[in-house]
Amino acid sequence: MIMRIALFTFIFLFSSALGLHAESGNAEFAAALVQPYLQMQSGLAEDDLGKAQKGAKAFVQLANGAPVGSASIAQMKASATTIAESTDIKAARAAFLPLSEGMIAMVKSKALPDGESLYLVHCPMAFGGKGGSWIQADETVANPYYGSMMLRCGGVKEELTQ
Numbered sequence: 001m002i003m004r005i006a007l008f009t010f011i012f013l014f015s016s017a018l019g020l021h022a023e024s025g026n027a028e029f030a031a032a033l034v035q036p037y038l039q040m041q042s043g044l045a046e047d048d049l050g051k052a053q054k055g056a057k058a059f060v061q062l063a064n065g066a067p068v069g070s071a072s073i074a075q076m077k078a079s080a081t082t083i084a085e086s087t088d089i090k091a092a093r094a095a096f097l098p099l100s101e102g103m104i105a106m107v108k109s110k111a112l113p114d115g116e117s118l119y120l121v122h123c124p125m126a127f128g129g130k131g132g133s134w135i136q137a138d139e140t141v142a143n144p145y146y147g148s149m150m151l152r153c154g155g156v157k158e159e160l161t162q
Contacts, residue, residue: 027110027112029065029066030106030107030110031112032062033059033062033063033076033103033106034103034107034112034118034135035055035058036055036056036058036059036062036080037055037059037099037103037135038055038135038136038137039051039052039054039055039058040052040055040056040059040080040083040096040099040144041055041096041100041134041135041136041142041144042136042137042142042144043055043144044089044092044093044096044144044145044147045136045142045143045144045147045151046142046147046148047089047147047148049086049089049092052083052089052092052096053083053084053086053092055083056080056081056083056084056092057080057084059076059077059080060077060080060081060084063076063077063080064077072102072105072106073102075098075102076098076099076102076103076106079095079096079098079099079102080095080099082095083095083096083099089147093144093145093147094127096134096144096145097126097127097132097145100132100133100134100135101133103135104120104133104134104135107135107160108160112160112161112162115162116137116161116162117159117160117161118135118136118137118159118160118161119135119136119137119138119139119156119158119159119160120133120134120135120156120157120158120159120160121133121134121135121136121141121143121154121155121156121157122154122155122157123143123145123146123150123153123154124154125146125150125153126143126145126146126153126154127145132145133157135160139156139159140152141153141154141155141156
C-alpha cells in the first residue's frame with residue numbers, strides 16, 4: 001500500500017512538473033487521487049475516523065496541485081478538507097457523499113490505475129432514503145455511510161476498469 005501511494009505521488013509530482021493536470025485530460029493526476037480516496041472510504045466503513053482523516057489529508061495535499069480553474073477538484077478538495085478536520089464521523093460521512101460523486105465522474109471519464117478494477121457501489125438507504133454511491137477496491141460491499149451499523153448495505157452497480 002505504501003509503495004502504491006508513493007508511486008501515485010511520484011506520478012502526480014512528475015505530471016505537475018510537466019504542467020499536466022486532470023482538467024486537461026491527465027489521467028495520472030486523477031489516478032493519484034484514487035488511493036487517498038479509497039483510504040477515506042475504507043476508514044469510514046471501518047468506523048475509523050483517523051484513517052479517513054489520513055486519506056483526506058493526502059487527498060487535499062495532492063489536490064493542491066490542481067489548476068486554479070478546476071472546479072470539480074476544488075469541490076472535492078473542500079469535501080476532503082471537511083473530512084480531515086471533522087471531529088464527528090457522521091459529519092465526515094456526509095462530506096464523503098459529494099466527494100464520491102466527484103470521484104465517480106472523474107474515474108469514469110479519466111482515471112483508473114493501470115491494471116486495476118474498482119467497483120461502483122450504491123446504498124439506497126443512505127441519507128434518509130435518498131441513497132449514496134461510492135467507489136471501492138473490491139466487490140464486497142463496505143458501506144462508508146453506515147460503517148459497522150450496516151456495513152453490507154448496498155450493492156455493486158458496475159465494475160470500473162481501464
